[in-house]
Amino acid sequence: MILSAKGLRKRYGGDPGVDAVICADLIVGAGEFVSIVGRSGSGKSTLLAMVGGLTAPTAGRVQLAGDEIWDLPEAQLADVRRERIGFVFQFPSLLPNLRAIDNVALPALLGNDVTPEYAYARAQGLLARVGLSDRTTTFPGQMSGGEQRRVVIARALINEPQLLLGDEPTSDLDEETEEEIFALLDNLRREENFAMALVTHNHALAQRADRMFEMRQGILLPCGEPRALVAAPIQRPEPTALKAPAPVGAAADGARDFEKLGKTLWAAAGRIFAAAALMFVLASAANYGVARYQQYELDAGRQRLAALEELATSTLQSDIASITRLGDSRYEVTIYLENTKAEHPIYVMSPSVQGFVQVGVGWQEAPLTPIDDATAAVLKVTGRQLYRFIFEARLTKFTELLPHYMHVRFSNTMLVSPESTPTNELFQRVDNYYVYLKPDNVDDATIAKDVRFPGPPPLWIWMPPH
Ligand SMILES: Nc1ncnc2c1ncn2[C@@H]1O[C@H](COP(=O)(O)OP(=O)(O)OP(=O)(O)O)[C@@H](O)[C@H]1O
Structure with a gap:
Protein backbone atom coordinates (compact mmCIF):
# COMPACT_ATOMS: atom_id res chain seq x y z
CA MET A 1 0.00 0.00 0.00
CA ILE A 2 1.36 3.44 -0.92
CA LEU A 3 -1.05 5.78 0.80
CA SER A 4 -2.90 5.19 4.01
CA ALA A 5 -4.81 8.18 5.36
CA LYS A 6 -6.92 7.48 8.41
CA GLY A 7 -9.38 9.61 10.35
CA LEU A 8 -8.40 12.82 8.59
CA ARG A 9 -10.03 15.97 9.78
CA LYS A 10 -9.37 19.63 9.02
CA ARG A 11 -10.82 22.65 10.72
CA TYR A 12 -9.75 26.05 9.43
CA GLY A 13 -9.66 29.17 11.52
CA GLY A 14 -10.64 29.75 15.12
CA ASP A 15 -14.07 30.14 16.61
CA PRO A 16 -16.35 28.92 15.07
CA GLY A 17 -13.97 27.95 12.22
CA VAL A 18 -14.74 25.91 9.12
CA ASP A 19 -14.89 22.11 9.20
CA ALA A 20 -13.51 21.57 5.71
CA VAL A 21 -12.93 17.83 6.19
CA ILE A 22 -14.80 16.02 8.94
CA CYS A 23 -13.80 12.45 8.33
CA ALA A 24 -11.79 10.87 5.56
CA ASP A 25 -10.11 7.48 5.24
CA LEU A 26 -8.27 6.87 1.99
CA ILE A 27 -6.11 3.89 1.19
CA VAL A 28 -4.45 3.64 -2.22
CA GLY A 29 -2.34 0.71 -3.36
CA ALA A 30 0.74 0.86 -5.58
CA GLY A 31 -0.29 1.62 -9.12
CA GLU A 32 -3.91 2.13 -8.12
CA PHE A 33 -6.08 4.95 -9.42
CA VAL A 34 -8.75 6.54 -7.26
CA SER A 35 -10.96 9.47 -8.16
CA ILE A 36 -12.75 11.90 -5.90
CA VAL A 37 -15.81 13.86 -6.92
CA GLY A 38 -17.96 16.20 -4.88
CA ARG A 39 -19.60 19.57 -4.82
CA SER A 40 -17.66 22.78 -4.60
CA GLY A 41 -16.61 23.45 -1.03
CA SER A 42 -17.10 19.84 0.07
CA GLY A 43 -13.44 19.54 1.11
CA LYS A 44 -11.77 17.78 -1.82
CA SER A 45 -8.83 20.15 -2.18
CA THR A 46 -8.29 20.20 1.55
CA LEU A 47 -8.16 16.41 1.60
CA LEU A 48 -5.58 16.32 -1.21
CA ALA A 49 -3.54 19.02 0.51
CA MET A 50 -3.40 16.98 3.72
CA VAL A 51 -2.51 13.80 1.86
CA GLY A 52 0.12 15.64 -0.15
CA GLY A 53 1.87 17.15 2.86
CA LEU A 54 0.73 20.69 2.08
CA THR A 55 -1.82 21.31 4.84
CA ALA A 56 -1.47 19.82 8.31
CA PRO A 57 -4.52 17.86 9.42
CA THR A 58 -6.32 18.83 12.61
CA ALA A 59 -6.62 15.11 13.39
CA GLY A 60 -5.74 11.82 11.75
CA ARG A 61 -2.63 10.52 10.08
CA VAL A 62 -1.14 10.08 6.63
CA GLN A 63 1.30 7.30 5.82
CA LEU A 64 3.21 7.27 2.56
CA ALA A 65 4.72 3.84 1.98
CA GLY A 66 4.68 3.35 5.75
CA ASP A 67 6.18 6.74 6.69
CA GLU A 68 4.04 9.00 8.86
CA ILE A 69 4.51 12.17 6.86
CA TRP A 70 3.04 14.56 9.42
CA ASP A 71 5.51 13.37 12.06
CA LEU A 72 8.44 14.48 9.89
CA PRO A 73 10.30 17.74 10.49
CA GLU A 74 9.45 20.40 7.87
CA ALA A 75 12.69 19.92 5.91
CA GLN A 76 12.06 16.20 5.51
CA LEU A 77 8.43 16.79 4.69
CA ALA A 78 9.56 19.14 1.92
CA ASP A 79 11.75 16.33 0.58
CA VAL A 80 8.79 13.96 0.61
CA ARG A 81 6.71 16.49 -1.32
CA ARG A 82 9.44 17.03 -3.87
CA GLU A 83 10.68 13.49 -4.31
CA ARG A 84 7.82 11.14 -3.57
CA ILE A 85 4.67 12.98 -4.53
CA GLY A 86 3.83 14.53 -7.88
CA PHE A 87 1.26 17.31 -8.06
CA VAL A 88 -0.84 18.43 -11.00
CA PHE A 89 -3.12 21.37 -10.36
CA GLN A 90 -5.61 23.14 -12.52
CA PHE A 91 -3.78 26.44 -12.54
CA PRO A 92 -0.87 27.01 -14.86
CA SER A 93 2.14 26.48 -12.68
CA LEU A 94 5.10 26.59 -15.02
CA LEU A 95 7.81 29.16 -14.55
CA PRO A 96 7.25 31.39 -17.56
CA ASN A 97 10.87 32.36 -18.11
CA LEU A 98 12.10 28.79 -18.29
CA ARG A 99 11.82 26.52 -21.30
CA ALA A 100 9.71 23.38 -21.07
CA ILE A 101 12.72 21.14 -20.47
CA ASP A 102 14.06 23.37 -17.68
CA ASN A 103 10.66 23.43 -15.97
CA VAL A 104 10.51 19.64 -16.07
CA ALA A 105 14.09 19.10 -14.87
CA LEU A 106 13.92 21.61 -12.03
CA PRO A 107 12.46 19.41 -9.24
CA ALA A 108 15.17 16.84 -9.88
CA LEU A 109 17.89 19.49 -9.81
CA LEU A 110 16.72 20.71 -6.43
CA GLY A 111 17.63 17.43 -4.75
CA ASN A 112 21.04 15.90 -4.61
CA ASP A 113 20.00 12.46 -5.74
CA VAL A 114 20.63 12.76 -9.44
CA THR A 115 23.17 14.44 -11.65
CA PRO A 116 22.05 17.32 -13.87
CA GLU A 117 22.79 15.12 -16.88
CA TYR A 118 20.37 12.51 -15.59
CA ALA A 119 17.75 15.14 -14.75
CA TYR A 120 17.85 16.62 -18.26
CA ALA A 121 17.88 13.23 -19.95
CA ARG A 122 14.85 12.11 -17.96
CA ALA A 123 13.11 15.44 -18.63
CA GLN A 124 13.72 14.94 -22.33
CA GLY A 125 12.38 11.40 -22.15
CA LEU A 126 9.27 12.45 -20.24
CA LEU A 127 8.54 15.29 -22.65
CA ALA A 128 8.72 12.77 -25.46
CA ARG A 129 6.31 10.49 -23.63
CA VAL A 130 3.78 13.27 -23.19
CA GLY A 131 4.05 14.02 -26.91
CA LEU A 132 6.21 17.12 -26.75
CA SER A 133 9.57 15.91 -28.01
CA ASP A 134 9.69 18.78 -30.49
CA ARG A 135 8.73 21.46 -27.96
CA THR A 136 11.41 20.98 -25.32
CA THR A 137 12.89 24.44 -25.80
CA THR A 138 9.55 26.23 -26.08
CA PHE A 139 8.55 28.66 -23.33
CA PRO A 140 5.21 28.07 -21.56
CA GLY A 141 3.71 31.28 -22.95
CA GLN A 142 4.09 29.88 -26.45
CA MET A 143 2.19 26.69 -25.65
CA SER A 144 -1.52 25.87 -25.58
CA GLY A 145 -3.26 25.05 -22.30
CA GLY A 146 -3.19 21.34 -23.13
CA GLU A 147 0.52 21.44 -23.97
CA GLN A 148 1.30 23.29 -20.76
CA ARG A 149 -0.61 20.66 -18.81
CA ARG A 150 1.50 17.97 -20.49
CA VAL A 151 4.64 19.76 -19.34
CA VAL A 152 3.22 19.95 -15.81
CA ILE A 153 2.57 16.20 -15.90
CA ALA A 154 6.12 15.52 -17.09
CA ARG A 155 7.42 17.73 -14.29
CA ALA A 156 5.28 15.92 -11.72
CA LEU A 157 6.88 12.63 -12.75
CA ILE A 158 10.50 13.74 -12.94
CA ASN A 159 11.38 12.38 -9.51
CA GLU A 160 9.54 9.09 -10.10
CA PRO A 161 6.91 9.77 -7.43
CA GLN A 162 5.09 6.96 -5.67
CA LEU A 163 1.92 9.01 -5.65
CA LEU A 164 0.47 11.50 -8.11
CA LEU A 165 -2.15 13.93 -6.82
CA GLY A 166 -4.30 15.89 -9.22
CA ASP A 167 -6.70 18.63 -8.16
CA GLU A 168 -9.03 19.29 -11.08
CA PRO A 169 -6.08 18.82 -13.42
CA THR A 170 -8.16 19.13 -16.56
CA SER A 171 -11.20 21.21 -15.67
CA ASP A 172 -10.11 24.34 -17.55
CA LEU A 173 -9.49 22.44 -20.78
CA ASP A 174 -11.93 21.74 -23.58
CA GLU A 175 -13.64 18.36 -23.57
CA GLU A 176 -11.40 16.71 -26.14
CA THR A 177 -8.17 17.92 -24.53
CA GLU A 178 -9.47 16.95 -21.11
CA GLU A 179 -10.08 13.45 -22.41
CA GLU A 180 -6.58 13.28 -23.93
CA ILE A 181 -4.84 14.47 -20.77
CA PHE A 182 -6.82 12.06 -18.65
CA ALA A 183 -5.89 9.16 -20.92
CA LEU A 184 -2.27 10.28 -20.85
CA LEU A 185 -2.21 10.30 -17.05
CA ASP A 186 -3.77 6.87 -16.93
CA ASN A 187 -1.27 5.43 -19.42
CA LEU A 188 1.69 6.92 -17.60
CA ARG A 189 0.36 5.52 -14.35
CA ARG A 190 0.32 2.03 -15.82
CA GLU A 191 3.78 2.40 -17.29
CA GLU A 192 5.40 3.92 -14.20
CA ASN A 193 3.19 2.20 -11.63
CA PHE A 194 2.59 5.23 -9.47
CA ALA A 195 -0.58 5.49 -7.40
CA MET A 196 -2.90 8.27 -8.50
CA ALA A 197 -5.62 10.22 -6.71
CA LEU A 198 -7.50 12.70 -8.86
CA VAL A 199 -10.16 15.19 -7.88
CA THR A 200 -12.42 15.90 -10.81
CA HIS A 201 -15.82 17.39 -11.51
CA ASN A 202 -16.19 15.08 -14.50
CA HIS A 203 -18.10 11.99 -13.38
CA ALA A 204 -17.61 10.15 -16.65
CA LEU A 205 -13.83 10.42 -16.32
CA ALA A 206 -13.95 9.73 -12.58
CA GLN A 207 -15.66 6.43 -13.29
CA ARG A 208 -12.59 5.20 -15.12
CA ALA A 209 -10.73 4.98 -11.83
CA ASP A 210 -10.23 1.71 -9.99
CA ARG A 211 -12.23 3.17 -7.15
CA MET A 212 -14.32 6.29 -6.94
CA PHE A 213 -15.11 8.36 -3.87
CA GLU A 214 -17.47 11.20 -3.22
CA MET A 215 -16.72 14.00 -0.81
CA ARG A 216 -19.96 15.07 0.81
CA GLN A 217 -19.84 17.98 3.23
CA GLY A 218 -16.44 17.00 4.52
CA ILE A 219 -17.04 13.26 4.64
CA LEU A 220 -15.35 10.94 2.16
CA LEU A 221 -17.69 8.22 0.96
CA PRO A 222 -16.88 5.35 -1.37
CA CYS A 223 -19.08 5.17 -4.44
CA GLY A 224 -19.23 3.01 -7.53
CA GLU A 225 -17.84 -0.43 -8.15
CA PRO A 226 -14.12 -1.08 -8.22
CA ARG A 227 -12.70 -1.53 -11.66
CA ALA A 228 -10.40 -4.47 -12.22
CA LEU A 229 -6.79 -3.39 -12.36
CA VAL A 230 -5.82 -3.43 -15.99
CA ALA A 231 -2.08 -3.64 -15.75
CA ALA A 232 0.01 -5.97 -13.69
CA PRO A 233 2.01 -4.00 -11.13
CA ILE A 234 5.49 -3.14 -12.30
CA GLN A 235 8.25 -3.63 -9.77
CA ARG A 236 9.66 -0.30 -8.68
CA PRO A 237 13.45 -0.28 -8.78
CA GLU A 238 15.25 0.28 -5.50
CA PRO A 239 16.32 3.91 -5.21
CA THR A 240 20.02 4.43 -5.67
CA ALA A 241 22.08 7.09 -3.94
CA LEU A 242 23.21 8.77 -7.13
CA LYS A 243 21.75 7.81 -10.43
CA ALA A 244 23.99 7.08 -13.36
CA PRO A 245 24.51 9.76 -15.98
CA ALA A 246 22.41 9.59 -19.10
CA PRO A 247 23.75 8.36 -22.41
CA VAL A 248 26.47 10.59 -23.81
CA GLY A 249 24.43 12.39 -26.49
CA ALA A 250 21.59 13.29 -24.20
CA ALA A 251 23.95 14.26 -21.42
CA ALA A 252 25.87 16.60 -23.67
CA ASP A 253 22.66 18.25 -24.85
CA GLY A 254 21.46 18.58 -21.30
CA ALA A 255 24.75 20.15 -20.20
CA ARG A 256 24.51 22.76 -22.95
CA ASP A 257 20.92 23.42 -21.94
CA PHE A 258 21.59 24.34 -18.39
CA GLU A 259 24.72 26.30 -19.14
CA LYS A 260 22.70 28.57 -21.39
CA LEU A 261 19.98 28.68 -18.81
CA GLY A 262 22.31 29.86 -16.09
CA LYS A 263 23.62 32.68 -18.25
CA THR A 264 20.24 34.05 -19.18
CA LEU A 265 18.31 33.83 -15.97
CA TRP A 266 19.21 37.09 -14.30
CA ALA A 267 18.61 39.05 -17.47
CA ALA A 268 15.25 37.38 -17.84
CA ALA A 269 14.28 37.73 -14.22
CA GLY A 270 12.42 40.97 -14.75
CA ARG A 271 10.00 39.16 -17.00
CA ILE A 272 9.02 36.67 -14.34
CA PHE A 273 5.48 36.89 -13.14
CA ALA A 274 3.54 34.76 -10.77
CA ALA A 275 2.37 31.48 -12.14
CA ALA A 276 4.25 28.88 -10.17
CA ALA A 277 2.46 26.04 -8.47
CA LEU A 278 1.95 25.52 -4.82
CA MET A 279 4.54 22.81 -4.48
CA PHE A 280 7.17 25.06 -5.97
CA VAL A 281 6.36 27.84 -3.60
CA LEU A 282 9.46 27.72 -1.46
CA ALA A 283 11.59 25.36 -3.40
CA SER A 284 12.86 26.71 -6.66
CA ALA A 285 16.57 27.21 -6.18
CA ALA A 286 16.74 29.14 -9.39
CA ASN A 287 17.95 27.59 -12.55
CA TYR A 288 20.92 29.91 -12.31
CA GLY A 289 22.61 27.44 -10.04
CA VAL A 290 22.04 24.47 -12.26
CA ALA A 291 25.32 24.49 -14.16
CA ARG A 292 27.17 24.86 -10.91
CA TYR A 293 25.74 21.71 -9.41
CA GLN A 294 28.36 19.69 -11.24
CA GLN A 295 31.23 21.56 -9.66
CA TYR A 296 30.10 21.55 -6.07
CA GLU A 297 30.69 18.83 -3.57
CA LEU A 298 27.29 17.46 -2.77
CA ASP A 299 27.52 18.32 0.91
CA ALA A 300 28.64 21.89 0.30
CA GLY A 301 25.85 22.36 -2.18
CA ARG A 302 23.30 21.01 0.28
CA GLN A 303 24.48 23.31 3.05
CA ARG A 304 24.45 26.35 0.81
CA LEU A 305 20.96 25.62 -0.39
CA ALA A 306 19.73 25.05 3.13
CA ALA A 307 21.15 28.42 4.20
CA LEU A 308 19.64 30.15 1.21
CA GLU A 309 16.30 28.46 1.74
CA GLU A 310 16.36 29.61 5.37
CA LEU A 311 17.12 33.13 4.20
CA ALA A 312 14.44 33.18 1.55
CA THR A 313 11.73 31.46 3.54
CA SER A 314 11.80 32.05 7.28
CA THR A 315 13.86 35.25 7.35
CA LEU A 316 11.78 37.01 4.72
CA GLN A 317 8.13 37.33 5.58
CA SER A 318 5.39 38.81 3.49
CA ASP A 319 1.63 39.16 3.46
CA ILE A 320 -1.20 41.59 2.87
CA ALA A 321 -0.81 44.62 5.13
CA SER A 322 -4.04 46.42 4.28
CA ILE A 323 -6.75 46.88 1.70
CA THR A 324 -8.72 50.08 1.31
CA ARG A 325 -11.62 50.91 -0.96
CA LEU A 326 -11.13 53.51 -3.71
CA GLY A 327 -14.61 53.25 -5.24
CA ASP A 328 -15.72 52.05 -8.66
CA SER A 329 -14.64 48.48 -7.72
CA ARG A 330 -11.05 49.64 -7.23
CA TYR A 331 -9.02 48.84 -4.13
CA GLU A 332 -5.63 49.87 -2.85
CA VAL A 333 -3.80 46.74 -1.74
CA THR A 334 -0.66 47.04 0.40
CA ILE A 335 1.71 44.11 0.67
CA TYR A 336 4.57 44.03 3.11
CA LEU A 337 7.97 42.38 2.92
CA GLU A 338 9.81 42.03 6.18
CA ASN A 339 13.36 40.92 6.84
CA THR A 340 13.25 39.51 10.35
CA LYS A 341 17.04 39.54 10.62
CA ALA A 342 17.60 43.14 9.64
CA GLU A 343 21.36 42.91 10.29
CA HIS A 344 21.71 40.73 7.16
CA PRO A 345 20.15 42.51 4.20
CA ILE A 346 18.15 40.49 1.73
CA TYR A 347 17.94 41.55 -1.88
CA VAL A 348 14.63 41.03 -3.58
CA MET A 349 14.10 41.32 -7.27
CA SER A 350 10.92 43.26 -8.06
CA PRO A 351 8.00 41.55 -6.41
CA SER A 352 5.82 40.70 -9.36
CA VAL A 353 2.26 40.44 -8.14
CA GLN A 354 -0.91 39.28 -9.88
CA GLY A 355 -4.47 39.33 -8.56
CA PHE A 356 -7.10 36.65 -9.18
CA VAL A 357 -10.75 36.24 -8.28
CA GLN A 358 -12.25 32.78 -8.01
CA VAL A 359 -14.86 32.17 -10.70
CA GLY A 360 -16.38 28.69 -10.70
CA VAL A 361 -13.59 26.29 -9.84
CA GLY A 362 -10.94 28.45 -11.53
CA TRP A 363 -9.32 31.81 -11.01
CA GLN A 364 -9.84 34.84 -13.22
CA GLU A 365 -7.09 37.40 -13.31
CA ALA A 366 -8.12 40.97 -12.47
CA PRO A 367 -5.89 44.00 -13.15
CA LEU A 368 -3.35 44.76 -10.44
CA THR A 369 -1.11 47.77 -11.06
CA PRO A 370 1.81 48.86 -8.87
CA ILE A 371 1.49 52.39 -7.50
CA ASP A 372 5.13 52.81 -6.53
CA ASP A 373 8.14 52.64 -8.81
CA ALA A 374 9.92 50.64 -6.11
CA THR A 375 8.36 47.44 -7.35
CA ALA A 376 10.44 47.58 -10.51
CA ALA A 377 13.85 47.54 -8.88
CA VAL A 378 16.20 45.26 -7.00
CA LEU A 379 15.36 46.07 -3.41
CA LYS A 380 17.50 45.92 -0.34
CA VAL A 381 15.20 44.74 2.43
CA THR A 382 16.47 45.47 5.90
CA SER A 417 19.43 36.70 -2.85
CA PRO A 418 21.81 37.56 0.01
CA GLU A 419 23.85 39.59 -2.50
CA SER A 420 22.97 42.80 -4.30
CA THR A 421 24.43 41.47 -7.55
CA PRO A 422 23.78 37.77 -7.31
CA THR A 423 26.64 35.69 -8.56
CA ASN A 424 25.79 32.25 -7.42
CA GLU A 425 22.92 32.40 -4.98
CA LEU A 426 19.44 33.09 -6.12
CA PHE A 427 16.19 31.68 -4.85
CA GLN A 428 12.79 31.95 -6.37
CA ARG A 429 9.91 32.28 -4.00
CA VAL A 430 6.21 32.50 -4.81
CA ASP A 431 3.80 33.58 -2.10
CA ASN A 432 0.05 33.37 -2.38
CA TYR A 433 -2.10 35.55 -0.16
CA TYR A 434 -5.80 34.83 0.13
CA VAL A 435 -8.56 37.16 1.25
CA TYR A 436 -12.30 37.44 1.08
CA LEU A 437 -13.05 40.86 -0.39
CA LYS A 438 -16.32 42.76 -0.17
CA PRO A 439 -17.52 43.88 -3.60
CA ASP A 440 -18.45 47.51 -4.13
CA ASN A 441 -21.97 46.90 -5.31
CA VAL A 442 -23.37 45.02 -2.29
CA ASP A 443 -24.55 46.99 0.73
CA ASP A 444 -23.79 45.95 4.26
CA ALA A 445 -27.43 45.32 5.14
CA THR A 446 -27.69 42.70 2.38
CA ILE A 447 -24.53 40.96 3.56
CA ALA A 448 -25.64 41.08 7.20
CA LYS A 449 -28.76 39.12 6.29
CA ASP A 450 -26.62 36.16 5.24
CA VAL A 451 -23.47 36.42 7.33
CA ARG A 452 -23.23 37.44 10.96
CA PHE A 453 -20.31 39.67 11.84
CA PRO A 454 -19.81 41.22 15.26
CA GLY A 455 -19.93 44.69 13.64
CA PRO A 456 -20.40 45.92 10.08
CA PRO A 457 -19.18 43.48 7.41
CA PRO A 458 -15.43 44.04 7.02
CA LEU A 459 -13.99 45.15 3.70
CA TRP A 460 -11.62 42.19 3.63
CA ILE A 461 -10.95 39.06 5.63
CA TRP A 462 -7.50 37.53 5.73
CA MET A 463 -7.21 33.80 5.14
CA PRO A 464 -4.24 31.54 5.69
CA PRO A 465 -2.53 30.18 2.57
CA HIS A 466 -4.38 27.20 1.13
N1 LIG B 1 -7.51 28.30 4.11
C1 LIG B 1 -8.79 28.25 4.40
N2 LIG B 1 -9.30 28.97 5.40
C2 LIG B 1 -10.60 28.90 5.73
N3 LIG B 1 -11.48 28.11 5.08
C3 LIG B 1 -11.02 27.38 4.07
C4 LIG B 1 -9.67 27.41 3.66
N4 LIG B 1 -9.52 26.55 2.62
C5 LIG B 1 -10.72 26.03 2.38
N5 LIG B 1 -11.62 26.52 3.25
C6 LIG B 1 -13.01 26.16 3.35
O1 LIG B 1 -13.09 24.76 3.53
C7 LIG B 1 -14.17 24.23 2.81
C8 LIG B 1 -13.65 23.16 1.88
O2 LIG B 1 -12.83 23.80 0.89
P1 LIG B 1 -12.08 22.98 -0.24
O3 LIG B 1 -11.36 23.95 -1.09
O4 LIG B 1 -11.31 21.88 0.36
O5 LIG B 1 -13.33 22.35 -1.01
P2 LIG B 1 -13.38 21.75 -2.49
O6 LIG B 1 -14.33 20.60 -2.43
O7 LIG B 1 -12.03 21.46 -2.99
O8 LIG B 1 -14.00 22.94 -3.28
P3 LIG B 1 -13.82 23.32 -4.83
O9 LIG B 1 -14.35 22.17 -5.64
O10 LIG B 1 -14.63 24.56 -4.99
O11 LIG B 1 -12.35 23.56 -5.04
C9 LIG B 1 -14.82 25.40 2.10
O12 LIG B 1 -15.90 25.82 2.90
C10 LIG B 1 -13.75 26.45 2.06
O13 LIG B 1 -14.30 27.74 2.09
Missing part, protein backbone atom coordinates in the same frame (compact mmCIF):
# COMPACT_ATOMS: atom_id res chain seq x y z
CA GLY A 383 13.23 45.98 7.81
CA ARG A 384 9.62 46.19 6.78
CA GLN A 385 8.89 47.42 3.29
CA LEU A 386 5.47 48.22 1.84
CA TYR A 387 4.28 47.91 -1.75
CA ARG A 388 1.05 49.44 -2.93
CA PHE A 389 -1.09 48.29 -5.81
CA ILE A 390 -4.41 49.22 -7.39
CA PHE A 391 -6.65 46.19 -7.75
CA GLU A 392 -9.61 46.46 -10.12
CA ALA A 393 -12.19 43.79 -9.36
CA ARG A 394 -15.00 44.52 -11.76
CA LEU A 395 -16.54 41.09 -11.98
CA THR A 396 -20.26 40.52 -12.21
CA LYS A 397 -20.05 36.80 -11.41
CA PHE A 398 -17.70 35.16 -8.96
CA THR A 399 -17.65 32.25 -6.56
CA GLU A 400 -19.01 33.14 -3.14
CA LEU A 401 -17.39 30.79 -0.67
CA LEU A 402 -18.45 33.37 1.89
CA PRO A 403 -21.83 34.82 0.84
CA HIS A 404 -21.46 38.04 -1.21
CA TYR A 405 -17.67 38.15 -0.85
CA MET A 406 -15.12 37.56 -3.61
CA HIS A 407 -12.48 34.90 -2.96
CA VAL A 408 -9.27 36.65 -4.00
CA ARG A 409 -5.74 35.36 -4.43
CA PHE A 410 -2.70 37.61 -4.81
CA SER A 411 0.31 35.78 -6.13
CA ASN A 412 3.74 37.30 -5.57
CA THR A 413 6.87 36.05 -7.31
CA MET A 414 10.23 37.21 -6.01
CA LEU A 415 13.83 36.35 -6.69
CA VAL A 416 15.70 36.48 -3.43
